[in-house]
């Protein structure tokens with residue numbers, strides 16, 4: 001069998017997408033969901049592997065722009081829908097697709113690739129590092145109270161149908177982009193994917209609901225959520241399942257959270273993908289009763305190390321030579337001098353002595369500023385070769401705002 005991945009023709013897409021669905025458990029999405037996925041498909045970035053007439057593996061990427069520390073939007077390949085048929089697994093097909101895809105991303109001049117992994121163990125070997133975490137919480141709103149900041153009462157809340165206020169929602173999301181590393185600028189049609197609402201998406205909960213936060217008539221935040229009712233011997237015990245919440249100011253955020261806490265007949269607000277520094281954590285009376293925990297979030301792969309490191313800014317001045325190891329994309333291997341500060345950076349090849357040694361995967365982990373280089377050094381994954389270099393670089397790479405990837409793909 002020829003395992004060479006090749007680009008998928010539009011006429012092959014149904015077969016191709018059917019294999020994606022099968023690999024993820026075989027539960028077909030609603031027809032409108034499938035149609036939307038087809039519409040957002042970039043066919044020249046959609047790979048398949050065929051065994052005769054049968055598609056046995058899939059991998060797609062999208063032409064995203066991702067917010068990096070400093071606020072620039074860096075061209076980034078968004079990798080998704082990766083699968084290999086159970087009949088063809090563990091014979092190197094994923095590796096062949098990753099090879100082909102990363103070569104293509106490089107040719108396109110995109111310095112970074114990003115993905116959300118179905119399983120954390122898959123992508124490290126291809127140079128992807130876990131770069132953010134996503135906060136999960138189940139807040140006991142019957143017992144936990146919220147103290148909102150002064151001025152919150154000036155926010156007006158308005159219920160709306162998500163599709164009728166999509167432009168307002170998107171305007172708030174777009175305003176967030178430069179301030180939070182990891183956010184992905186929305187491509188055309190992807191806005192509709194975020195509010196897709198078919199019975200299959202609901203798992204027994206209500207249709208998607210939307211509440212807007214307005215100040216003086218201007219939309220400053222929104223929450224998208226469902227309510228899952230539950231009736232028990234002791235009374236109503238429903239759950240508010242938060243899908244997305246964005247606010248451009250503290251009072252908007254607090255007003256939306258207070259609203260969610262107060263929805264009648266519910267006693268839990270549940271969330272599975274929030275930034276680890278989500279501000280409501282500073283407003284609650286009892287964080288223990290919020291059942292806080294976290295998952296891995298974005299996985300970042302510097303595809304062109306020099307361009308990737310020059311695309312972001314640095315929290316403190318840095319001038320460091322990195323010895324980078326990259327077995328899968330050897331064009332990155334070797335020494336790079338990174339010089340930068342809060343205004344910009346350059347990263348060029350050098351023959352100077354190295355200050356720090358690390359693999360490209362570790363560079364991916366620290367790229368968005370969510371994990372310190374210091375922690376990786378303590379784990380033995382970064383080596384300090386010049387005394388003092390680690391502390392300076394660790395400070396410079398950090399971000400005051402935690403990276404977060406709420407954009408589904």
Ligand SMILES: CC(=O)SCCNC(=O)CCNC(=O)[C@H](O)C(C)(C)COP(=O)(O)OP(=O)(O)OC[C@H]1O[C@@H](n2cnc3c(N)ncnc32)[C@H](O)[C@@H]1OP(=O)(O)O
Pocket residue numbers: 023024079080081082083084085088089090091092093094095096115116117118119121122125
């Ligand atoms: C961004 C996304 O789309 S995430 C979605 C990923 N897809 C899925 O989870 C769907 C279900 N799973 C699958 O389709 C497949 O099992 C895949 C795509 C994860 C792996 O495909 P395969 O063709 O079997 O992988 P391949 O044979 O190239 O394996 C390469 C190496 O990765 C390892 N590997 C592959 N999958 C996994 C895994 N799930 N966990 C740990 N290691 C893995 C293999 O053992 C192999 O290691 P080796 O080089 O040391 O021998």
